[in-house]
Amino acid sequence: MKFWMRRIGFYLITLWAAISLNFLLPRLLPGDPAAIMLGKLRRANGGRPISEETVKAITSILGAEKGSSLWDQYLAYWGRLLQGDLGISSTRYPAPVGELIAAALPWTVTLVGAATIISFVLGILAGAWVGWLRGTWLDQLVPITTFLQSIPYFWLALVLVAVFSVQLGLLPIIGGYDVFEFPAGPEWTPAFFLSAFVHALLPAATIVISSVGGWLLGMRNMMVQTMAEDYVLTAEAKGLRPSRIRTAYAARNASIPSLAGFGIALGFVVAGSIVTEQVFSYPGLGKLMIQSVQGLDYALMQGVFLVITLTVLAANFLIDLLYGFIDPRVRRDG
Template identity: 65%
Template sequence: MKFYLRRITFYAVTLWATISLNFLLPRLMPGNPADIMIAKMQRAGGEVSETTIRNIKLLLGDDDAPLWEQYFGYWGRMFQGDLGVSVTKFPTPVADLIGAAMPWTIILVGTATVISFILGVVLGAWAGWKRGTWVDHIIPATTVLQSIPYFWLALILVAIFAVGFGWFPIFGGYNVFDFPRGPEPSWKFVSDAIRHAILPAITIVLSSVGGWLFGMRNMMVSTLAEDYILTAEAKGLRPRRIATTYAARNAAIPSIAGFSITLGFVVAGSIVMEQVFTYPGLGKLMYQAVLSNDYALMQGVFLVITLAVLAANFFMDLIYGFVDPRARQNV
């Protein structure tokens, strides 16, 4: 119980600190969302009335208010689900933009990350169990794929399988000509979205599976040298039981800890992947927000990423404490 109470306290304090930083950092930067919006309107249409300027400041935040008042107002609006209004896609609320982009990222990047983790851990455990055999040749191949720059690998896959063979779409999350009104709940749309997601998913798996495989293989080799493995072998236990119950379970503990961080950043998406494939996820949304100095949108995306990372780490901490009782005893 003491272990879980300390974990909850730690994550509560971390959540408060990160949300406070998320509030302060944009306000410490030069300029503000209201001035950016007014400047864009002036460049586009010339004169902007005082009434319009006042309305924009009311929507995007009144900088004349004291900082502490803005801070408590920020917390109040956040609990109500009000993350502000996007400058680049005015007057669309930030929460609506994030809500539209998040499912794409979670489904694609989340699924690909879980597949990569499971594939890497299983193959790594197999390579560690079969150390010194031909199975070890899998590691150099996956390491080479991991060392290739992410965007270059994505472009190679697009050039070969999308442009060359024409097996997959070149860009986008779905065919906008077949679905001009956007996503719809139909099998035709789902199948089209899956077809658009295959190449980005393959890119994520190929780029990340090598790290999981290499780490698991080394931990498996180290675990197999432990005394309790020798004791299990001396007792005459079946090799499969030794490999799975004793060796792989303990060797996977560091990978589980690393997976919690990776799982949290799933919500952030892959900025490079989503840019290359023009995929409508959170990574692309964050990139557009940074380019446009859209502070409200940046704050909203960073807040979602922060909450996702903390939630994933908290969840995996609970699992880690259950899998490895030593973690609870050392607190």
Template identity: 65%
Template sequence: MRFYVRRITFYVITLWAAVSLNFLLPKLMPGDPKQIFIDKFVRKGGELTPAMQNSIDLLFGGDDDATLWDQYLSYWGKILQGDLGISITYYPKPVVELIGAALPWTLGLVGLATIISFILGIVGGAWVGWKRGTWVDHVIPASTLLQALPYFWLALILVSVFSVSLGWFPIIGAYDIFSFDNGPEWSWEFVGSVVYHGTLPALTIIISAVGGWLLGMRNMMVSTLSEDYVTTAEAKGLRPMRVATTYATRNAVLPSIAGFGVTLGFVVAGSVVMEQVFSYPGLGKLLLTSVQSNDFALMQGTFLVITVSVLAANFLMELIYGFIDPRTRNNG
């Protein structure tokens, strides 16, 4: 019980610090960031409506005479109400609406691809580690090469070969916008289009990520197989498959589970480069657009969602880790 209380306290404090930093960032800009933002917005042809003024007040503080503490409390109040402001890039759309539209695409593509790469890497790494010293070890150099491949390079190669040269897959988009000009819909045809358009982006993530999981699991498997309890299990005459799964793999996978928690948290951020190459409408592309356009409201909202998702994923994986390995709870 003490372990869980300490972990909950730690993550609550971390969340408070992250939100506070998110509040302070626009105020730490040189000059008068509020007036600079308003001038830029007007130059772009925007209309300073009450809704937009509220969005600006959320970013930089509404009342110039209000203390920083009052602005801070107001910021927390609006966040708790789900008000993250209005985007200057996609004016007059609220930031919450933009994030809500982009988040399912990122979770569906990047999340599923990350889970697939983790499973393939863990299973493959456990098998290679169990068969250490045989021809199977030749997989290691290939996995190291895969781990070293940059996302953007692999994405461009896949597009060049399978989209441009062979024409097997589309180059951009999450679905066929010409067949579904009214937007997403619940139909098998639409699901098929999403899977078809998401194949190359998913392959980019899986190929780039599976090598790291495989190599890490293989090394942990080799280390675990030298432990006394594994040697004792083999001496008792237990079936090799039981030794490999119950005694070796179960213990070797623990560090990978901890690493998977961190990776799963960053799923929400998506792969910024991958989504940019394929023009995929996920959160990563939305974040890049906000940075390029100096859209502070959208930038802050995206950072906030990413921060919360990373903390939530790590907290969940710590709970799972503590359940799998009781020693963690005792040491916590």
């Protein structure tokens, strides 16, 4: 029980610190981000007056409200966060930041999440086989996948576009779906999901090719190390089937460190693959982050960073709890 309480307390303090830092950063910037945002909003609105509610939201999120202390601003900031109010975007005025993030988040989670899972499964399965049959021709997979992992994301993405889109004409170059077929936006139809699937193939392939080598190498090395453990040698001496030794004894224990890394990788799924999404103009959170930085959209930047921070903390918290169940020594040491 003490272990669980300590972990929960640690993450609650970390969560408070992350949100507080998100509150303080705009107020530590030179100049007045709130005034900059309000000026951009007025220009985006054609010079027409902005509602008092919008002004209060911007100043509460980014800057000082007239006649209010820093503590009052801090409490107001927490109040708006608990209501789901992340402010108004200046680059896409008058769209609320929360709506923009909610629209981009499913694209990133689907694309990067699916690609991360596929990469992990392929890497673990291939790494287990390469480690089990170490010293054979399968070991050549390690330098090949490591070389692919070392290739820059943007260069690999451009190569895939040049081959499969420009030369062969098999796959679309940019976008998350066919905007000419669906000009009104996403629809819940089989035709739309097919279009989204086809548009996601190249970005997903870029992520899988660039990341599978790390999982394969890590699993292969752990597999080789596990094969030398006493309990594996004992299982071999007892005459157990090789398939049972490989699956139940070697691969099962060798995959535990990779599971921890997989949990952390899932936490960063929300951040998206910024370069990949930018190259393919994919409508995910990574592309939204780039646009917010280029447009100096402070409210949108804050909202995106906050969502990423919360997701990473949640993923690490779940992995800590999972490790506590899997390995009792963690609870004793904690």
